[in-house]
Amino acid sequence: MVSPDLRSIVQGDDWAYLDPLLVDLQDRAKVQPADLFKQLSSLGVGPLVAREVGWELSPKLRDLPKRFVDLDAKPKPD
Numbered sequence: 001m002v003s004p005d006l007r008s009i010v011q012g013d014d015w016a017y018l019d020p021l022l023v024d025l026q027d028r029a030k031v032q033p034a035d036l037f038k039q040l041s042s043l044g045v046g047p048l049v050a051r052e053v054g055w056e057l058s059p060k061l062r063d064l065p066k067r068f069v070d071l072d073a074k075p076k077p078d
Helices: 014-031 033-041 059-067
Strands: none
Touching: 014 033
16 A cells, blocks of 8 residues: 555656565565565665654554555556
């Protein structure tokens, strides 16, 4: 599942990295879900890094996944 705003969030040359990564994540989720979850839980995938900022999420962030759409429906770059 991805944000329906993915097209406006990821721009330009970043699609060259992100598009194959999303395909890989989908494939690995089917055959190695536990290993993939462990890797994603480490908060780092290649150059993509996140950080934990606390236990309480703002309502805006907490409700964000409710808007997500299936990855196959994500907009393709031009």
